Amino acid sequence: MARRKEPNGRNMWPLEDVTIVDMCDGVAGSFGTRLLADYGANIIKAEPPEGSALRRMPPFLNEPGPDSSAWHVFLNAGKKGMRLDLLTHEGRELLDRLLARSEALVIDDSSEARLSRGLQPSRLLQRHPHLLVVSVRPYGEHGPYANYKADNLTLQAMGGMMGVNGDPQKEPLSAPGEQASMMAGRNVSIALMAGLLDQGLGEPRGQFVDLSEMECVLCETPFLLGWYAYVGAILARCSNYPRLVLDGDVRPCKDGHVCLAMNSVTKPWEIAATVFDEPGLLDEKFRDHFGRLENWQELDRLATPRLKAYTKQELFRIGLQEGLPVGPVQTVDDLLACPQLHDRGFFHRTADNEAASLLFPGTGIRFDGVGFPKGCHAPSLGQHNREIAVKFLGLPEQRVESLTAKGIL
Amino acid sequence: MFPLSGVRILTIEHIISLPWATLQLGALGAEVICVERLSGLRYRRARPFPEHQPGKTWWNQSARHSYFARYKQSIAVDLAMESGRQLFRDLVAVSDVVCENNRPTAMERLGFGYDQLRTINPAVIMLRLSGFGQSGPWRDAVATGYVIQPMSGFYSMTGYPHSEPMRYEETLPDMLTGWNAALAVMTALWRRRKTGRGLLIDASMYETAVGGLGPALLAKQTGAKGFERMGNSSPEYAPYGCYPCQGEDDWIALAVKTDEEWLRLVEAMGLPLWAQDESLATASGRVAKRELIDDKLASWTREFPKEVIFERLQALGVPAGPVMKAPDILKDPHLKARKAVQWVDHPPEFERVGTKPFPASPYRFSRSRTPQPSVPALGEHNDRVTRELLGYPEGKVRQLEEAHVIGKVPTDEMLARPILPPLEKLIEWGELARVDPNYRALEAIPKSKTKF
Numbered sequence: 001m002a003r004r005k006e007p008n009g010r011n012m013w014p015l016e017d018v019t020i021v022d023m024c025d026g027v028a029g030s031f032g033t034r035l036l037a038d039y040g041a042n043i044i045k046a047e048p049p050e051g052s053a054l055r056r057m058p059p060f061l062n063e064p065g066p067d068s069s070a071w072h073v074f075l076n077a078g079k080k081g082m083r084l085d086l087l088t089h090e091g092r093e094l095l096d097r098l099l100a101r102s103e104a105l106v107i108d109d110s111s112e113a114r115l116s117r118g119l120q121p122s123r124l125l126q127r128h129p130h131l132l133v134v135s136v137r138p139y140g141e142h143g144p145y146a147n148y149k150a151d152n153l154t155l156q157a158m159g160g161m162m163g164v165n166g167d168p169q170k171e172p173l174s175a176p177g178e179q180a181s182m183m184a185g186r187n188v189s190i191a192l193m194a195g196l197l198d199q200g201l202g203e204p205r206g207q208f209v210d211l212s213e214m215e216c217v218l219c220e221t222p223f224l225l226g227w228y229a230y231v232g233a234i235l236a237r238c239s240n241y242p243r244l245v246l247d248g249d250v251r252p253c254k255d256g257h258v259c260l261a262m263n264s265v266t267k268p269w270e271i272a273a274t275v276f277d278e279p280g281l282l283d284e285k286f287r288d289h290f291g292r293l294e295n296w297q298e299l300d301r302l303a304t305p306r307l308k309a310y311t312k313q314e315l316f317r318i319g320l321q322e323g324l325p326v327g328p329v330q331t332v333d334d335l336l337a338c339p340q341l342h343d344r345g346f347f348h349r350t351a352d353n354e355a356a357s358l359l360f361p362g363t364g365i366r367f368d369g370v371g372f373p374k375g376c377h378a379p380s381l382g383q384h385n386r387e388i389a390v391k392f393l394g395l396p397e398q399r400v401e402s403l404t405a406k407g408i409l
Numbered sequence: 410m411f412p413l414s415g416v417r418i419l420t421i422e423h424i425i426s427l428p429w430a431t432l433q434l435g436a437l438g439a440e441v442i443c444v445e446r447l448s449g450l451r452y453r454r455a456r457p458f459p460e461h462q463p464g465k466t467w468w469n470q471s472a473r474h475s476y477f478a479r480y481k482q483s484i485a486v487d488l489a490m491e492s493g494r495q496l497f498r499d500l501v502a503v504s505d506v507v508c509e510n511n512r513p514t515a516m517e518r519l520g521f522g523y524d525q526l527r528t529i530n531p532a533v534i535m536l537r538l539s540g541f542g543q544s545g546p547w548r549d550a551v552a553t554g555y556v557i558q559p560m561s562g563f564y565s566m567t568g569y570p571h572s573e574p575m576r577y578e579e580t581l582p583d584m585l586t587g588w589n590a591a592l593a594v595m596t597a598l599w600r601r602r603k604t605g606r607g608l609l610i611d612a613s614m615y616e617t618a619v620g621g622l623g624p625a626l627l628a629k630q631t632g633a634k635g636f637e638r639m640g641n642s643s644p645e646y647a648p649y650g651c652y653p654c655q656g657e658d659d660w661i662a663l664a665v666k667t668d669e670e671w672l673r674l675v676e677a678m679g680l681p682l683w684a685q686d687e688s689l690a691t692a693s694g695r696v697a698k699r700e701l702i703d704d705k706l707a708s709w710t711r712e713f714p715k716e717v718i719f720e721r722l723q724a725l726g727v728p729a730g731p732v733m734k735a736p737d738i739l740k741d742p743h744l745k746a747r748k749a750v751q752w753v754d755h756p757p758e759f760e761r762v763g764t765k766p767f768p769a770s771p772y773r774f775s776r777s778r779t780p781q782p783s784v785p786a787l788g789e790h791n792d793r794v795t796r797e798l799l800g801y802p803e804g805k806v807r808q809l810e811e812a813h814v815i816g817k818v819p820t821d822e823m824l825a826r827p828i829l830p831p832l833e834k835l836i837e838w839g840e841l842a843r844v845d846p847n848y849r850a851l852e853a854i855p856k857s858k859t860k861f
Contacts, residue, residue: 012600012603012604014596014597014599014600014608015596015599015600017603018599035589035592036596039596058635058644058645059624059628059633059634059635059636059644060633061627061628061630061631061633062631062633070624070625070627070628070633070635071624073624073627074623074624074627075624134772139743140747140773142746142747143742143743143744143746143747144742144743144746145723145743146743148723149670149723149726149727149728149729150728150730151662151664151666151728152664153641153649153650153651153662153663153664153730154662154663154664154728154729154730155730156662157651157660157661157662157730157731157732157733158662158730158731158732158733159733160733160734160735160738161578162651162660162662162732163660163732163733163734164578165577165578166569166575167569167575168839168842170569171640171641171650171651171652171653171660172641172651172660172732173567173568173569173575173577173640173641173651174641174651174662175563175567175577175581176563176566176567176622176625176636177566177621177622177624177625177636179581179621182585182621183584183585183588184771186585186588186589186592187588187770187771187772189592190433190437190588190591190592190595190772191772191774193592193595193596193599194412194413194437194595194772194774194777195412195774195777196599197412197413197595197598197599197602198410198411198412198774198776198777205776206776207774207775207776207777208774208775209772209773209774209775210772210773210775211771211772211773212747212749212771212772213771214743214744214749215744215747215749215768215769215771216771218738218744218749218768218771219584219768219770219771220580220581220584221578221580222425222473222476222477222580222584223457223472223473223476223580224734224735224738225735225738225739225750225766225767225768226457226472226473226475226476226765226767227457227472227735227841228734228735228736228739228845228848228851229472229735229739229765229766229848229851230457230458230459230460230461230472230762230765231457231458231459231460231461231832231844231848232844232845232846232847232848232849233457233832233835233841233842233843233844233845234734234735234736234841234842234843234844234845235735235840235841235842236836236839236840236841236842237842238576238578238839238840239567239568239575239576239577241576241839241840242839243838243839247555248554248555248576248579249576250559250564250573250574250575250576252573257559257564257573257574258559259555259556259558259559259564259576260555261551261553261554261555261556264551264553264555265551290830290834293834293838316550319550319551320547320549320550323551324551325550325551325552325553325555325556326550326551326556327555327556327557327558327559327560328559328560329559329560329564329565329574330559330560330561330562330565331562331565332562332565332622332625332626332629332636333629334562335561335562335619335626336626336629336630339545339546339547340541340542340545340546340547340615341615341616341619343544343545343546344542344544344545344613344616346616346619346620358627358630358631359626359630360623360627361619361620361622361623361626362616362620363589363616363617363620364586364589364612364613364614364615364616364617364618364619364620365589365590365592365593365610365611365612365613365617366542366610366611366612366613367593367596367597367608367609367610367611368523368608368609368610368611369608369609370608
């Protein structure tokens with residue numbers, strides 16, 4: 001496969017010498033490989049003839065179609081697309097050629113599905129002893145729930161995350177945007193890099209990695225077990241925590257909502273009293289955190305009206321100037337127009353023609369002197385069949401045409 | 410040998426994102442040397458403490474500290490003193506990676522900017538993690554989880570239908586950034602192995618959190634719906650949400666996405682007449698009658714414990730999961746079978762802490778080994794690092810100790826001693842739901858215990 005080079009050739013992308021085959025249907029594995037694609041890895045998205053399930057996952061950008069799922073567009077960006085029928089002998093042969101030239105494979109299917117497609121890890125490792133095979137499943141490979149069904153919502157519940165979020169008087173609340181699987185995706189990328197670095201220490205030695213999405217969620221709520229094991233306490237759901245006045249709570253302002261985190265800097269109340277011209281904030285009864293919790297209604301009466309005099313961006317600017325931790329509750333529109341994100345080149349255009357392109361978000365990491373790989377296009381189904389088969393696998397053109405005619409490619 | 414054996418990481422870290430990043434690297438076998446301060450130890454004084462009582466050596470007893478300090482070594486150094494900064498420079502010379510999450514420019518003021526570190530160690534990798542990154546108009550804004558999370562778009566999408574945006578637990582952007590930063594360090598290590606060159610990594614918590622909502626950002630630009638604030642509901646599927654069960658504040662999450670799963674759910678409920686309405690046979694029909702279904706379904710789920718519904722629905726192939734609290738997690742047979750919770754013994758310096766549970770890394774390697782977790786007392790590795798690693802002579806180490814450049818006891822020990830409100834107050838204030846007086850019974854639970 002052609003290696004991608006930076007225009008000035010000054011620096012190699014960190015992972016440009018790595019090829020990974022991604023056969024995932026779901027969010028977690030696809031996000032894990034997408035993160036590595038951002039660092040220059042060659043990711044081959046090998047999909048069944050009907051395309052991966054991600055292509056059918058709403059919402060759709062513009063009209064519903066195989067290339068327009070927002071999830072597919074985001075998670076498969078920067079990958080090469082290959083359509084491969086593994087229910088055929090020739091399809092499996094082709095996969096073997098592909099894996100022989102790749103460092104890693106990521107899968108997320110059930111044991112039965114693996115059997116029908118010849119993707120059993122033991123078989124794969126026998127044929128490709130150099131290969132790193134990462135499996136990401138809701139509950140992992142083994143254990144009583146290994147074959148149970150799951151969804152982002154049920155995983156957030158079982159990982160302990162939902163139980164501490166939401167209004168205590170209402171049902172527990174999930175986080176938006178498939179966060180359970182997105183967290184698992186970050187761990188897929190870490191497991192891949194760990195396996196690659198371990199391979200690199202000596203002779204290439206493959207192995208299997210078993211990753212559980214539920215356990216990724218469990219890691220995310222760090223104080224849940226600690227409070228119970230150290231004190232016997234069950235954490236409350238804390239999304240509406242009225243006693244926390246200007247301390248991480250959501251408060252209304254002139255044009256929306258804002259959060260102040262006054263507990264996290266020194267002398268914030270002195271600053272706030274001056275900025276908002278409210279000397280009552282310095283009353284002795286609000287002197288410490290406990291005093292503020294005890295006298296929260298009074299503090300609320302003093303503070304909240306002051307916030308309503310300002311827009312959220314005005315409050316943020318005040319925070320920036322005065323050293324107060326102020327977080328406006330930004331909408332997606334705010335993010336798309338955010339001066340900080342644009343200044344740092346966080347967004348990339350999906351096409352050269354600005355009018356026809358979308359702002360595509362980055363990863364939050366910058367390597368000094370190393371640009372981002374070009375292109376944030378997600379491939380159409382089988383878009384790179386020929387390129388992969390001819391240039392990477394070395395198949396003759398005629399054979400590629402024959403495989404295409406049979407529907408294997 | 411571990412995946413990151415031979416990699417030495419030097420870190421000056423504060424809550425929570427960077428400690429989480431370096432924990433990932435330590436859990437994969439990197440040698441993580443945490444350069445701690447001798448005063449203002451914010452995380453070491455954060456509750457909970459064993460039995461809600463900070464002991465004499467309170468700085469070694471916080472559960473929050475133990476959570477994030479696993480797999481690390483601690484040296485406690487006063488970097489305000491030149492001899493402390495020299496010690497740091499000596500460590501840079503023998504390290505592969507230097508990590509920090511101070512405010513931008515703080516490291517330069519100490520003389521530890523990337524260009525300065527490269528004069529000591531030309532191939533060093535430096536991870537600089539901060540709220541908004543090392544550049545841009547918002548670079549110097551104060552950033553914590555409570556600031557980043559609302560700004561990242563999370564809150565605007567979080568909340569019950571027709572309600573205001575809601576806060577989510579503060580740690581989410583920190584944890585996401587920690588994972589992201591750990592990946593970046595490993596990627597830079599891979600590159601260095603090929604090129605021999607170091608790298609400066611600029612990690613932004615804000616951007617990491619925003620990037621995690623990528624599909625929402627793309628959808629918004631084309632007018633596609635799907636990321637509006639609607640509680641646990643889905644615009645495409647029903648029933649899809651969280652339903653009350655028998656038991657105190659017990660709930661079950663249900664996600665019916667296919668018509669087949671709906672039929673199985675109806676079967677589990679005993680084929681009630683209301684559920685056999687033909688208009689509910691399709692997803693669109695069910696979405697149109699979401700409220701009716703949710704009411705009826707909740708009446709059924711209230712009759713049973715969450716574990717019973719979970720097993721009954723899973724047996725029929727319906728995605729369901731109980732909302733797990735800490736005791737549920739500790740008793741869960743699946744997590745036990747997978748050793749997903751690691752029990753870590755704390756040494757005597759930790760007084761009453763004893764053996765405590767923490768989530769293990771969520772991946773298991775078939776070949777690579779991973780290290781046993783340990784939690785360092787403050788300055789526990791001062792000797793090892795100064796004498797063995799840096800080869801300082803005995804006299805020099807004693808000088809550093811006598812001048813309080815290095816130490817094992819906070820210099821503001823009395824001043825910083827945590828004062829904890831009674832647990833009853835924490836319940837009244839809404840931080841805790843309740844306290845289980847029988848929690849020590851978990852000590853009888855068979856453990857996948859880890860000693861060091």
